[in-house]
Amino acid sequence: MTRYIVQRMVGMLVVVLLVLTIAFVIVRLAPGDPAALMLGPEATPAEAAELRERLGLNEPIPIQYLSFVGNALRGDLGTSIFFNQPVTRVLLARAEPTVYLALFSLIIALIIAVPIGIYAAYRRGSWLDQTAISTAMLAASVPSFWTGLMFQRYLATELGWFPAAGYGGPDADFWVRMGHLVLPSIVLGIVNSALILRFTRASMLDVLGEDYVRTARSKGMTEWRVVLRHALKNAAIPIITVIGLTFALLVSGAVVTERVFNIPGMGNLVVSAVLRRDYPVIQGTLIVVATLYVFINLLTDLLYLLVDKRVRY
Structure with a gap:
């Protein structure tokens, strides 16, 4: 180890x-x-x-x-030409909304994808299974900026359920800022739930037909215990892998959503830095995101030990 x-x-x-x-x-x-x-x-x-x-x-x-x-x-990524500040300080100031947006989006994606993926695999070939697959393909095909604009228009502007854009004022407290992330998190969560749903369904289908699942049923265990305790536990490795990759992609790839909802995150910062030719910021963001991506992959591999005792490094 x-x-x-x-x-x-x-x-x-x-x-x-x-x-x-x-x-x-x-x-x-x-x-x-x-x-x-x-x-x-x-x-x-x-x-x-x-x-x-x-x-x-x-x-x-x-x-x-x-x-x-x-x-x-040593942590010195240079000095921003536009802000005239160290790049690390500029990135830290923009990291909070991006990290929270990625985290909330992942939670929403898991709430949507994992239960539906498990049930779709359990009821393979049913109308629910076909509907889940079709909906996942549709969610993956629709551009996130279009979904964001539609949600922004109807749920924020017309119905007034959520803030339309921004991240709160300079004096806004924590909960006000988190409220501004609800709608963009829903948008990203729906878009990214498609991949997790399909991996969950495929992984569950691989194990539901195994001998140990039939043995558990023959012992009189309830179906949900068989599915959740035996099948899901052994199908968790591919699901954890795609969850880790999704979180890394959310941190590094929420540029469009941040632009649509005017969130002052790292994605918005990179776009502005390109327009301003602020190369130290571009370099620093590339380095930080790549390092974070590799670190998340390492944590994902280590999580395998917690869910499957058969895994040995």
């Missing part, structure tokens, strides 16, 4: 170094002077020269790379 964790941590370090290299190369491959691109066409040569000096762009490329990697490993 310890050896496996050490191997995975080494693998995580390799992936992070690869991401750092890609982030470093992206800026250097941009045509023209990176400092001039960051400052925009109205920048003077003196301003560009000052920024090149501050970012170390006058140094040889190997020295720049080693400095960039060393600073990143």
